[in-house]
Amino acid sequence: MTTLMIDAGPASPDSPLTRTGGVPLAPAGTEWPCCASCEGPMQFLAQVVLNNLDAGASESKLGVLALFACQNDPGMCSDWEPASGGNRALLFPLDGLEPLPRPDGAEEALLVLGAVRAVEPHQEPGDDYHLAREAWAARSDRPESSVLGQLGGDPAWIQGDETPSCPSCADTMPFVVQLEEGPDHSTAMNFGGAGCAYAFACAPCGRASLLWQC
Numbered sequence: 344m345t346t347l348m349i350d351a352g353p354a355s356p357d358s359p360l361t362r363t364g365g366v367p368l369a370p371a372g373t374e375w376p377c378c379a380s381c382e383g384p385m386q387f388l389a390q391v392v393l394n395n396l397d398a399g400a401s402e403s404k405l406g407v408l409a410l411f412a413c414q415n416d417p418g419m420c421s422d423w424e425p426a427s428g429g430n431r432a433l434l435f436p437l438d439g440l441e442p443l444p445r446p447d448g449a450e451e452a453l454l455v456l457g458a459v460r461a462v463e464p465h466q467e468p469g470d471d472y473h474l475a476r477e478a479w480a481a482r483s484d485r486p487e488s489s490v491l492g493q494l495g496g497d498p499a500w501i502q503g504d505e506t507p508s509c510p511s512c513a514d515t516m517p518f519v520v521q522l523e524e525g526p527d528h529s530t531a532m533n534f535g536g537a538g539c540a541y542a543f544a545c546a547p548c549g550r551a552s553l554l555w556q557c
């Protein structure tokens with residue numbers, strides 16, 4: 344089974360559900376992530392509610408994933424590498440989240456995705472993401488670009504397998520979400536042009552990692 348992320352249209356920018364774009368939700372006191380290279384505030388990409396991904400996992404251990412990448416000088420901050428400091432994947436508990444205030448002094452410099460898209464999960468038979476995406480598009484008479492990615496399952500790597508290790512416990516990190524750039528070029532995320540991002544989370548350590556390939 345592949346859990347596709349279907350574009351369900353516009354969403355409220357502070358919706359507590361899985362979405363791309365909008366405003367990140369975070370515990371009070373969280374600081375807006377800044378890039379290790381250029382030190383500027385990162386672009387918020389997506390929020391993914393992980394609690395229903397794995398029926399076998401303890402609900403209390405999962406939470407909400409917030410994904411960020413530096414777009415201040417595209418190509419210069421190694422935002423495709425999980426350990427570069429050019430991107431950030433934050434794992435938060437589900438409860439007590441509030442809209443993350445924009446960083447002081449950087450309100451105008453902050454790059455924001457031009458659209459907020461709600462994600463409707465859809466279960467498609469088979470474990471191959473690309474085949475599931477094709478099959479869903481053909482049957483529903485919608486473009487493949489309406490598939491925004493997949494939740495859990497097996498990453499469909501564009502390049503080789505780059506599954507990271509957890510920075511805390513050093514175990515292989517479980518894969519949690521794959522994101523497409525998005526259906527509209529003017530509001531798309533930048534994963535190098537028709538690339539995909541891959542996020543991983545180690546729930547016991549509360550750590551997450553993000554990388555992209557194209």
Ligand SMILES: [Zn+2]
Binds near residue numbers: 416
């Ligand atoms: Zn940067």
Ligand SMILES: [Zn+2]
Binds near residue numbers: 512
């Ligand atoms: Zn760990």
